[in-house]
Amino acid sequence: MKILVLNCGSSSLKYQLIDSETENVLAKGLCERIGIDGMLKHEPVGKDKFVSNDPLPDHSTAVKAVMDALVDPEHGVIGSTLEIGAVGHRVVHGGEYFANSVLITEEVKDALRKCIDLAPLHNPANIIGIEACEKLMPGVPQVAVFDTAFHQTMPEKAYLYALPYEYYEKYKVRKYGFHGTSHRYVSQECAKLIGKPIEELKIVTCHLGNGASICAVRKGISVDTSMGFTPLDGLAMGTRSGSVDPAAILYLMRKENLTIDQMDHILNKESGVLGISGVSSDFRDIEAAEGEGNERATSALDLFAYRVAKTIGEYVTAMKGVDAIVFTAGLGENSATMRQVICDYLRYLGIELDSYNNSQRGKAIEITTRQSRVQVFVIPTNEELVIARDTREIVEGLKK
Ligand code: AMP
DSSP: OEEEEEEEOSSOEEEEEEETTTTEEEEEEEEESTTTSOEEEEEETTSOOEEEOOOOOSHHHHHHHHHHHHHOTTTOSSSOGGGEEEEEEEESOOTTTOSSOEEOOHHHHHHHHHTTTTSTTTHHHHHHHHHHHHHHSTTOOEEEEESSGGGGGOOHHHHOOSSOHHHHHHHOOSOOOSOHHHHHHHHHHHHHHHTSOGGGOEEEEEEESSSEEEEEEETTEEEEESOOSSTTSSSOOSSOOOSOOHHHHHHHHHHHTOOHHHHHHHHHHSOHHHHHHSSOSSHHHHHHHHHTTOHHHHHHHHHHHHHHHHHHHHHHHHHTSOSEEEEEHHHHHHOHHHHHHHHHHGGGGTOOBOHHHHTOOSSOEEOBOTTOSSEEEEOOOOHHHHHHHHHHHHHHHHHO
């Protein structure tokens, strides 16, 4: 079965067409600037890339442009859209409604609408993407795979905030956690590499990309994670502040006469390693600036690594031990220096890095020596593959 995996953002749409039998990607691409002007970048495997600047006024037009690109005689990879057996959607927020991926029905869409308040930028785009597919591919089953679902196993002591309980009851203000698809995938891959059932393992997974979060995975389930009610909490990130004393935010708003929207922008777009370094939100630029002696770049990298290492320590405590630590996503997979600095903090756990393996790139690999008391791995994440697998499983279940 060929599965179209869609990730609809507020003004973008990423896609992959995956052959679910072979798990090969047939084509992938990106629509950007939806609602502004429009740009489609289409990469069919084994054929030339294709770029179009045709206008994309809304997500519906973008989904149609993707379908046209997939069946185009020159840069297409399928003869007809009838070959698409199912669509898997990455959905950011499933609230407390969804602990697993689900077949999209009218009831599911109603629940997604109820979660709009929790993810005002993302869930509306997801719903529009789902409805566009319904229109363009009537009868093709669609599945929602949630960023939050994996973390629904967290115990109450991990997800409650110490705020008046009525706010949890009234508004469901609590920790949800994100990047769940990635944490689930790399923890399962880690168990395979160790060669033990995941039910016997305590794993800390570190998804370090532009957005960054850490998860404590005990017996295959999430017991705590660093992002919270929104993806702003926890670690410092590219442009997001991560945890800050809430009173500091109130203080700044008063001092600078900031509106809620202005403060929201500062915390989400002007903070993190960009805010500290003043250089960039991209870790490659910051590492380069550090190499040229930029002290604020050094401060940003130091702060980032310190907070990652401290959070790993917290999760070792939460699980009363740890067997393995996994690094994944753009920075986690690619920066040997960042992994080295983080693991230096963790020597007290008996971690010993193998510097040759730590310098390898682009593959799943153990980066600790045989003597190391905790195994550390780099495992490239693959959220699209998880979405395709979940979609296939659910759709095949329908036929039984
Ligand atoms: P992601 O959000 O997973 O796509 O990750 C994006 C982040 O990974 C960006 O901030 C990049 O700076 C970082 N990144 C990607 N490649 C490298 C690299 N070779 N060295 C350091 N950071 C990298």
